[in-house]
Amino acid sequence: MLLLYSLVVSSLFAYVSAQNDGLGLSQGYSSFSTDNFNLKIVKSSQTLASLTPRGQTFDFLPFDYLSYRARNGQYHLGDITYRYRIGSASSWTSGDSAIHRAPVQTLPSNGSLASASMSATISNDQNLDITRSWRVAEEDLVLQFALTNKAKVAVEVGSLGFPLEFNSIFTGRTAEEVQAKCSLHDPYIGLDAGYVSVTPVSGTGPSLIVTPLNDTRFEGWRNLKETSYQETGYGSQTFEGFYEWQVSTLAYAENEWKNVTPWNAATSIMLRPGEQKVVGLRFSIAKDGVRGIDDTLKRVGIPVATGIPGYIVPQDLTAELHVFSNSKVISINSSPGNAFTVSSRSANTYTLLPTKSVWGRVRLAIFYADNLQQSVHYYITKPGPTVLSDLGTFSTTAQWYTNTSDPFHRAPSVMSYDRETNSPVLQDPRVWIAGLSDEGGAGAYLAAVMKQFAHPSAAEIAKLELFINTTLFGVIQNLDYSVKKSIFFHDPAAVPGYRYSPDINWSTWASWNKSQASNTGRAYDYVHVIATYWAMYRIGRAYPSLLTLHPWTWYLTQASKTVFSLMRTDASGTPVVDYALVGLMEETVIGELLTDLYRENYTLIADRVSANMSYRANLWNKQAVPFGSEMAWDSTGQEGVYYWSTYFNLTSTTTKAINTVLGYTPTVPHWGYNGNARRYWDNLYGGKLQRIERQIHHYGSGLNALVLLAHFRKNPRDMYALRAGYGGLMGPLSNVDQQGFGAASFHAWPDTLRWDVYSGDYGPGFLGLVLGSACYVARDEELGVVVFGGEMEGRSESGVVRAGDAVRRKVYVGPLGLLIEIDAGIIESVEYNEQKGTVALHLGQLDGVPSTDAATLWLKVEVGVLAFDVVTEGIARFRGGWKVPFHPDNGITQLSAVRR
CATH class of the missing domain: 2.70.98.10 (Beta-galactosidase; Chain A, domain 5)
Known part of the structure; x- marks a missing residue:
């Protein structure tokens, strides 16, 4: 009116x-x-x-x-x-x-x-x-x-x-x-x-x-x-x-x-x-x-479609599509035509079984009785563990660089890769891409290492140990554990006889000389190294026989020392490393490191890490907008700000962080935009096609998903956060092609609509996928009990949940507010009874991954003050959880837990 x-x-x-x-x-x-x-x-x-x-x-x-x-x-x-x-x-x-x-x-x-x-x-x-x-x-x-x-x-x-x-x-x-x-x-x-x-x-x-x-x-x-x-x-x-x-x-x-x-x-x-x-x-x-x-x-009469768990669907899982419309659904079909087997489970609820022969983009067309037509955009991937296996193989073969005569000492290493030429990126005017640092250069090895944390391979770990203990030491200043901006540079006088490509314009600011490349003043570069050391520590802790050059204690210490180098100050107390006091990508890893330091009784080191993080969090709590960055606006710092403000119970900043992440992370029936934390300029720094555009599933998707999913675990009725967060979590799965190459992002302009051919800064997003991967059980007010990253039998106060996420080491049971996590093997299924407060776990070992004698199990109630105890006999307390032996014959174990 x-x-x-x-x-x-x-x-x-x-x-x-x-x-x-x-x-x-x-x-x-x-x-x-x-x-x-x-x-x-x-x-x-x-x-x-x-x-x-x-x-x-x-x-x-x-x-x-x-x-x-x-x-x-x-x-x-x-x-x-x-x-x-x-x-x-x-x-x-x-x-x-x-x-x-x-x-x-x-x-x-x-x-x-x-x-x-x-x-x-x-x-x-x-x-x-x-x-x-x-x-x-x-x-x-x-x-x-x-x-x-x-x-x-x-x-x-x-x-x-x-x-x-x-x-x-x-x-x-x-x-x-x-x-x-x-x-x-x-x-x-x-x-x-x-x-x-x-x-x-x-x-x-x-x-x-x-x-x-x-x-x-x-x-x-x-x-x-x-x-x-x-x-x-x-x-x-x-x-x-x-x-x-x-x-x-x-x-x-x-x-x-x-x-x-x-x-x-x-x-x-x-x-x-x-x-x-x-x-x-x-x-x-x-x-x-x-x-x-x-x-x-x-x-306003617009049909609404809600996909569970979203619109990126691995081939071994069945998706659900719930349709809300004023008009009856007449038919549903897909393009390509054999992509899904569509079945009606109930009124306006459909199950979508992906066809094993279809991979990639799929458009689902819904036709309504009032002549409206809706398109829902899906992406079918290989099963999550298979995608990870492909990435591990590709990164340690096609991307594995072995030329030890390289004057920049980049061998052996997992190098940035160009899928267009199918070769490592050995020269680029943005020198960090070829220099094993910054997101665009560290992304390749970071993804390779995080894959080992999720699903280790002895052969791949042997290569990565060699990389860490030789080449990575060239990225790090050994005396103070500081991290260089690049080990590749443009400085003909410093590398006599090396032939720089005459087809490249070496005159821009990005073509650093040796002195500029050796600068250790960029905080973001440090977290990639910290994550690498921490992942190797966790691999060695869970699978001791896989580390041959150093024990797990060495990697844990290296990670801690790199944190202290990141946070070092001059005599006046001013940080030496630029951006050390703003939120950094991948900071959840530092939180995981701190938790593990306390678990291992490295109390003095842990207290020091905690004090460093507390100092930053309290600074943010005094700021109206605590999301600093190198850029005018960014979606990078929110992950770290959310993590530490939550950790130190600074609720005002926590609220700011979750709100702003929700503001730039949509949930829509489209695989590319669902859970896609907004980014639009990073292809200038990590992609081959360099332009400003709305990027689809750049690393912001996987990292901001950690914020939304952590928020959901503490607020299990916030289905919007789960839908957006899980969409972002699945984003990095779609970046990996059928041979295992992980692309930096997908180009959204309609004249392109393809993945970038550089691996670039894919690694941080993959880290988000690995750390956030879990099977989530939730109760939706409209849809009832739903599962993200798995499948469920029974939908009352109890049910059996089969884990189906990419990593399969975490299950969150929303009706109980309980997070279940193991550090080795996989969680095959969880049976829970909400009324009785009981949980039964079925653990196993993943095919193609080395077996281990035991796993550490952690049970964490994310909502309320209650706790769970393992009641199965012969399970002892260990590292803040329980040590669970695997059956010596079949690698399977079963155990039960009950709410106190």
Whole structure:
């Protein structure tokens, strides 16, 4: 309902020069208030300038930067782009309302807030007449376009797009301003059920939901090209840029995207002479923020699909799909056609059994009785343990570098790899990629080592021990355990006779000389080394016979010393290592290290590590925005901030961390975006195709999943956190190809849609997968008992759960708040009784992995103060848990635990 109408002329942007004022800001704005929104529309262009939830000051649009975005070629809400062809013509004619703006012709309102003919700003197109109106539907805002064919023959519209502009501009803002003013948006490219969610960077407050109006299916998501101006830096690490909602995409599929398999089949819209088509978008408020998105979609009649455990499905697990719709499901099919066997388990609940012969992207099409069509995007992988095995083999064979005459002393090692050339990356102008440090260079060996922690191989560990005890010592300054930025560098005088490639531009800042590469002042580099040592310690502790060069105690000590080197200070107490006091990726490993130090009674060392971490956590607790970074905005530091603020019970900072992670980690029916913590600039530093774009399953997915899953374990009713967290956890599984190569990320631009060919910084994300991997049993208010990473028999107060995650050493029983973990072998199944508070475990050993005589078992109640005790005879307390022997004949053991 329209409550208030007024016309205002603002002098806010009076200083905008005429040549930069294509929008006509000098003519002022029309301001409106509805039940849910306050909004401003530019009078001259009738594009949306400001959109705030009613009663609040937070603006989803960059109104405060509008003066910098008033030029021709800069896109705004209310713009339209299109391509069409006439009759039997083969070429497409393009139209774009932003390119050469002219004041639009105001039309009678007829109940709308504003209405206009767009002829002037689309160069008076002779074949299409386009009018635009802004309307109110119930409490929502509607943007509506009417397209009319003026030609005497049929017009085929092969592209129709609506540019979306939100306040994701970080340029020139402090961290506090970004957190207070900016928002992030992500798509669900799901046809008639598609939508875009817009959430404040803080993760708090209402979210904005953009949904289709009438027959405005969400077929494509196209990145928009704009000129980059200094004031905002379009397409930079401070401003990713914008995208448009595409209703039809055939014109691009036939041209720029012709070598790509799109998210959805490309279509066009046929308009007969004189025919009109009305399309548009609806803007709604999810007052409960991200957790209220599904309810908002249901309110406006959009079908909602919920996948359990998500949309990345290993071949040995059955997935569930729950559909909520006002209309009956008529049919479900997949592309490729044999990808899933789909069965109806109950009303609107379907089981999806993946076909063993299908691997990779799958599109599931749901057809409804009201003619709506929804696409749900899946990715089928090999079984989790098989993916890990493939990665271990590939990294220690194809990526294993043995040239001991290398002047940079990089052999033997697991090197960064180029899947396009199928060769190690031995030279790159970003020298760290070829220099075994930084994320882009350390990622390869980090993934290889973390695979051994999960599923050890004697042959692979032998190679990695050799790497650690020879090559890695070149990365580390032996005297103080500091970590170099790279051991490869560009410095011809320092390596006489070495032939640097003449095809590479060695003149950029990234081509460090020897002195620059030897710098040890980047804190992020240290955590990769700490993780490597810690993983080897845990391997040796659980499988003592697999270490041959050093005992597990040596690796535990090395990890601790590297932490102390990271935290060292000068005489004044100032940190020597840059960024040591901000959150670092992979910091969960330092938490695991601290836990193990106490378990091993290394109390003095543990206390020192704890004091270092406490100092940082208390600093963060005093900061309004404790997520520091090398970049203007980042999703890296939240993992460490969450871990240590939780560890030291600093609840205010813990809350900030979980909120902001939820704000940039969507959960949608799309394998690429579900659980995908936002990243958009890291391919500049670790990928082969270097550009700013929304990255799919960069390492942020796996690491931020650790935050969400840890939060869920303490709040087992927060299903949103589990869904988003498990989606992020499974992300790194999809990065691994059928031979075992792990890619840095997937390119989201519609002209590409493929994995990057560099291994780059994949390793940190894989670490997140390994540390977070577990079978999660949860009770959903709508769906009942569900399992993520396994399968369940029985759904009352008790049930038998078969573990099916990639690692199979953890099970979290949500109804009991109990985390079960072992350090060797696997958990095959868990039987629990919620009412009696009992658990029965069936442990075994994984095929292809060395057997061990015993495992250490830990039982941790994450919610409440109760505890569990093992009641099976002959099980002794050990390292803060219990030492569980495996049966000498079949490697299987069974035991029981009961709640105290």
